[in-house]
Structure formats: C-alpha cells, structure tokens
Amino acid sequence: MFHLGHPRIIWCPFNTPSETSFRNYPSFHQLEQSKVRIYIRRQKVIKDFVTVEEVIVAARNNVSLGAWGYLSGGSESETTLRRNRSALDRVAFRPRILRDVSSIDTSTTILGHKVRIPLLLAPIGSQQVFTPEGAIAATKAANEFGALDVISSVAEPSLEEIAAAADNPKIFQLYLHGDWEWTKSMLARIESSGYSALCITVDTARPSRRDRTMLARWSPRANFLASGSLNSHQVSGGKYGANASTVTWETIDRIKELIKIPLIIKGVATAEDAALALNHNFDMVWVSNHGGRQLDHGLGTIDTLPEIVDAIKGKVPIIVDGGIQRGTDILKSIALGADAVAIGKLQCWGLAAAGSEGLVRVLEILEDELICAMALLGVTSMDELSSEYVCRAEAVTNPHEMSSWVNIPGNRIL
Numbered sequence: 001m002f003h004l005g006h007p008r009i010i011w012c013p014f015n016t017p018s019e020t021s022f023r024n025y026p027s028f029h030q031l032e033q034s035k036v037r038i039y040i041r042r043q044k045v046i047k048d049f050v051t052v053e054e055v056i057v058a059a060r061n062n063v064s065l066g067a068w069g070y071l072s073g074g075s076e077s078e079t080t081l082r083r084n085r086s087a088l089d090r091v092a093f094r095p096r097i098l099r100d101v102s103s104i105d106t107s108t109t110i111l112g113h114k115v116r117i118p119l120l121l122a123p124i125g126s127q128q129v130f131t132p133e134g135a136i137a138a139t140k141a142a143n144e145f146g147a148l149d150v151i152s153s154v155a156e157p158s159l160e161e162i163a164a165a166a167d168n169p170k171i172f173q174l175y176l177h178g179d180w181e182w183t184k185s186m187l188a189r190i191e192s193s194g195y196s197a198l199c200i201t202v203d204t205a206r207p208s209r210r211d212r213t214m215l216a217r218w219s220p221r222a223n224f225l226a227s228g229s230l231n232s233h234q235v236s237g238g239k240y241g242a243n244a245s246t247v248t249w250e251t252i253d254r255i256k257e258l259i260k261i262p263l264i265i266k267g268v269a270t271a272e273d274a275a276l277a278l279n280h281n282f283d284m285v286w287v288s289n290h291g292g293r294q295l296d297h298g299l300g301t302i303d304t305l306p307e308i309v310d311a312i313k314g315k316v317p318i319i320v321d322g323g324i325q326r327g328t329d330i331l332k333s334i335a336l337g338a339d340a341v342a343i344g345k346l347q348c349w350g351l352a353a354a355g356s357e358g359l360v361r362v363l364e365i366l367e368d369e370l371i372c373a374m375a376l377l378g379v380t381s382m383d384e385l386s387s388e389y390v391c392r393a394e395a396v397t398n399p400h401e402m403s404s405w406v407n408i409p410g411n412r413i414l
Contacts, residue, residue: 066218081292084323087300203267309337327369
C-alpha cells in the first residue's frame with residue numbers, strides 16, 4: 001500500500017487490503033475498479049485538494065490512457081488547443097492600487113439565472129467514462145456550488161433523468177445531424193423536461209481527427225443510451241458524420257420557430273458569424289473552437305473574442321471557452337468583453353478525481369483564485385472590469401493543456 005500524489009488516496013493491488021490497512025480511514029467511497037481499487041474519504045476530499053494540480057494527479061490515477069487522451073488532447077497537431085492557452089498567457093493585468101477591496105462579489109447573472117461565479121459547465125460527452133454517475137455527477141456539483149450546467153446530447157443517462165437529478169437550472173446542448181423528425185422530437189423532449197435554454201453546437205460539420213485517441217485505438221463506449229439517444233459512435237461517424245454537414249442557418253431558423261426557450265449558438269469564431277447569429281435571433285453567442293478538438297490551426301478563443309465583442313455590441317451575452325484553467329483566466333475573459341466562461345477539461349478532471357465532490361472542489365478553488373485576483377487587481381465586482389485592466393504581453397511558458405500548473409510532476413501528465 002502506498003500514497004501517490006495525495007495523502008487521502010490509498011492505492012493497493014486487488015485482493016491484498018486488510019482491515020488493519022485501513023483502520024485510520026474509517027469511511028471510504030469506492031470510485032472505480034480497474035487494476036487498482038481507489039478509496040477516498042468523501043467527507044475529507046473537499047478540504048484536502050488545495051490546488052487543481054492535486055486534482056489532476058488524482059484524476060490521472062483513475063483514468064485509462066485512452067480516456068485521458070480523449071479528455072486532455074485536441075485534434076491533429078493540437079495547435080488550436082495550444083493557441084487557446086497561449087492567447088490567455090499573452091494577456092497581462094494592469095492592477096490599480098489603494099482601493100477598498102475588502103468586500104468582493106464574484107456573482108453574475110446568465111440568462112436570468114444568478115450564478116456564484118461567471119462560469120458554466122461546458123457540455124461534455126461520455127462523462128460516464130470519468131465517473132459512474134455520468135452527467136448526473138456534474139449536475140449535482142453545479143447545483144451544490146451554484147453554477148449553470150450545460151448537458152451534452154451525447155452524455156449518459158437520458159436527458160429526462162439528468163433534468164430530474166437536481167433542481168438547478170440546466171441548459172441542453174444539441175448536435176444537429178440533418179434528421180428533421182429526430183430534431184423535432186428532441187426539441188419537444190428538451191422543453192417538456194424543463195431545460196431553461198437550448199445550446200446548438202455548430203462547429204462539428206464533420207468529426208475531427210484526434211491523434212491521441214486514434215493512436216490509443218480508443219473510443220468512448222458506443223452502446224450506452226445517450227441523453228439525446230444519439231450515442232458516441234453515431235457522433236464519431238455513421239449517421240451523424242454523414243448528415244451533419246447539411247445543417248445551415250435555415251435549419252436554425254426552423255428550430256427557432258418551434259421552441260420558446262432561449263437559443264444559444266456554440267462554436268462562433270469570427271465577427272462575421274457573430275453578426276449572422278444576431279440576424280438569426282440567437283439569445284447568446286458562445287465563442288468556442290471545441291477546446292481545440294475540431295479544426296486544427298485555428299486562433300485561440302481569447303484572440304478572437306475582441307472582434308466578436310465588437311460585432312455583438314452588447315446586444316446579447318457572450319460566453320467564451322478554450323484553455324480556461326485559472327481564476328485569472330476568468331478575470332481576463334470578462335475584462336475582454338465576455339459575460340462568462342465555460343470549462344470542459346477542468347470539469348472532467350474534477351469528476352475523475354472524486355466524482356461530484358471533486359468537481360465542487362475545483363469550482364471552489366477557481367472561486368478562491370478569482371477572489372484573490374480581483375482584490376489584487378483592484379476591483380470588487382464583475383461590472384467594474386473592462387479592457388483598461390488588461391494589456392498584451394509576451395507569454396513565458398510553453399503552452400499545453402496543463403501549462404498553468406508548474407508543480408505537476410514533469411509539468412505535464414500524459
């Protein structure tokens with residue numbers, strides 16, 4: 001028996017633990033069984049993870065190589081993934097001093113819902129790979145912390161079960177694949193289940209080539225009932241791959257006629273498409289390149305954000321994702337004109353480390369980092385932020401999916 005990376009994570013081979021081995025750890029929750037059994041004291045995990053680095057180490061210990069590549073990697077050369085991080089690293093702060101920052105308010109309102117920090121949980125497919133509860137674990141964490149959860153249409157279990165799992169407002173994300181009858185059926189299910197908004201992902205006209213998972217010969221389980229009854233195999237190819245390329249702005253107009261809840265467009269990367277989104281009556285614009293997992297050699301989202309902010313002119317809220325790893329990243333994004341950010345990798349690292357509680361702890365760490373950065377920057381609320389608080393500077397790190405954490409063993413875990 002030995003510790004690896006975290007004092008509360010106890011590792012032991014199958015069939016070897018004895019009662020005396022665990023006498024100092026009276027209450028454990030078994031997260032997953034693979035080559036080892038991993039036990040974590042549920043009541044302690046919230047306090048014990050003090051940085052996201054510890055969460056990442058614990059998560060890697062619980063996840064197979066193929067699943068880790070699926071979560072942490074990007075498409076082809078991963079240039080877009082790296083540019084997401086590089087773009088954030090090239091934003092520097094211009095702090096103001098001698099201001100009363102004794103009371104900090106990190107909250108904001110997104111589509112009429114007050115949230116504890118300006119952050120959404122991005123839609124992630126195949127979450128059951130990282131925690132047995134799947135998307136329900138993320139929903140419970142969002143409910144406990146006070147965040148908005150965006151449910152993927154290729155997550156498990158069904159959208160009705162996820163909606164009923166917690167009382168917090170939820171947004172449903174939908175992949176369109178050209179089957180109009182299926183789309184109408186999905187829209188009816190989404191509204192009848194009480195989702196507060198619909199998010200349409202539009203940067204997936206074709207499945208991308210993700211070298212890490214291809215080399216590992218790994219793909220998410222294809223036999224589960226996804227939340228939208230469209231499983232991961234269908235998205236990776238098959239029906240989705242054949243028909244998603246037929247979706248156009250006219251498809252969106254037809255959807256808008258059938259629903260009463262707000263409509264979000266996810267995957268906007270240019271000012272031109274942001275302007276078109278306004279013309280087609282979207283209620284929110286989500287600046288995203290799918291976390292660097294679709295088109296390779298794109299710009300980092302923070303580099304594209306200013307032109308989209310100029311095109312939107314404050315008419316609808318703006319969400320941005322891509323490389324968000326720290327509280328300072330949230331602050332930079334808001335200062336550059338976003339209304340909130342979204343996290344994907346961070347979300348699943350938390351889930352893989354310790355289920356719902358692990359994700360709550362990640363959100364708490366982000367909140368603590370955000371409060372600290374706001375005080376040192378000289379602001380007390382999100383409304384005070386503007387581009388006057390940031391400027392351009394040279395990046396000082398080699399960007400990758402973990403480059404914000406300098407104390408990770410080897411600076412990166414593959």
